[in-house]
Amino acid sequence: MTAEDEALTGGMTNTGAVFRRGAVVERPAPRNARTLHAHLLALKEHGFDAAPTPVCLTSDGREQLGFIPGDVALPPFPDWAMTSSALESVGSLLRRLHTAGTAVTVDTRAGWPPDLADPEGGTMLCHNDVCPENVVFRDGRAAALIDFDWAAPGRALWDIAMAARYWVPMLDPASAAALHPRGLDAAARLRVLADGYGLSASDRAKLPGVVEQATKVCRAFVARRVAEGDPVHLRALAERGGWERWDRAQSWLVDHRRTFTAALLD
Incomplete structure (x- = not known):
């Protein structure tokens, strides 16, 4: 340096x-x-x-x-990054990525990382880590995606579910309050993300279940990093409530599945 x-x-x-x-x-x-x-x-x-x-x-x-100029939200996430208009623009940006991605043939021999990949696979390259730290904003709207390190073939719906985990966020209120502004309505925000993307009715019905699936994959990812002694993930796990926080979040997702589905489809 x-x-x-x-x-x-x-x-x-x-x-x-x-x-x-x-x-x-x-x-x-x-x-x-x-x-x-x-x-x-x-x-x-x-x-x-x-x-x-x-x-x-x-x-x-x-x-x-x-280098892509603009603003990137870092934790604890500021109010400007968690507005409904910002969330809608994340969905729109993800749709643009997927629309272009359907026209690009993915090299399946490239050794794409499996860590956050869709377990059901797919023919399109998903970003897999559309968290606030990886979205560049300009004038309050999502303008670009960065850090494609975890990209791998999968379903578009998988990418949307992974993004929802971070942006809605798909966490119980106690867990969400650690990094996000308080009082966010998860069901309403999931609808905003789906609307911004232009998600079909059939995929809306599937989305809550895929979020649950994605949460399990992310937990397994963290567990592997912790078992390997990775200091960054060890510290994050300790600071964010340990495995109890993961258990609470997963139970909350299951308990609210009908609420999320209704918000998406009504």
Whole structure:
């Protein structure tokens, strides 16, 4: 890191290893970076210009990407990032990604990370980590997605469910209050996200169940990181209520499944 470098914060995977140098961001390259870069360029060719533009891979295992100006919400998440209009724009941005993604053939030999991937698979590349730290805003609306490290083939509905976990959020009120503004109406916000995306009636009926499925996958992901002794996830688990918080959130999702379904379909 030089005096001209600016450390970029946010996220848990590459903490302390992402830097901006002028118009370029340099960060650790994922193992399948060459294929991922090709996919990002193909998305741009099909009209999705709201992702980082690959610049190059360095000899020391890092990648350089074009910097995307704007605002990124970091925890605890500010009120401006949790408005209904911001949430609607996240759904709209995700729909743009998926529309372009349906036109791009996914290289299934690329070794996409399975950690947060849709267990049912799919033919489209999902982002899989559309959390507030990975969405760039301009003028209060979602303008771009960053950090495609966990991208993998899956269903569009899986990507929406993963985004809902973070943005609604799909958490019991006690858990949500740790990072989000108090008083958010989860059922109403899930409807806003679905409306912003333009989700079909059949997928709306399935969404609450897929959120439950996604929550189990995320819990297993955290459990693997904790078992490996990863200090970032160990600290986060301790600070956010341990496994009791995960148990409470999963039970809350099941208990409110009918409420979410009604809000989505009424």
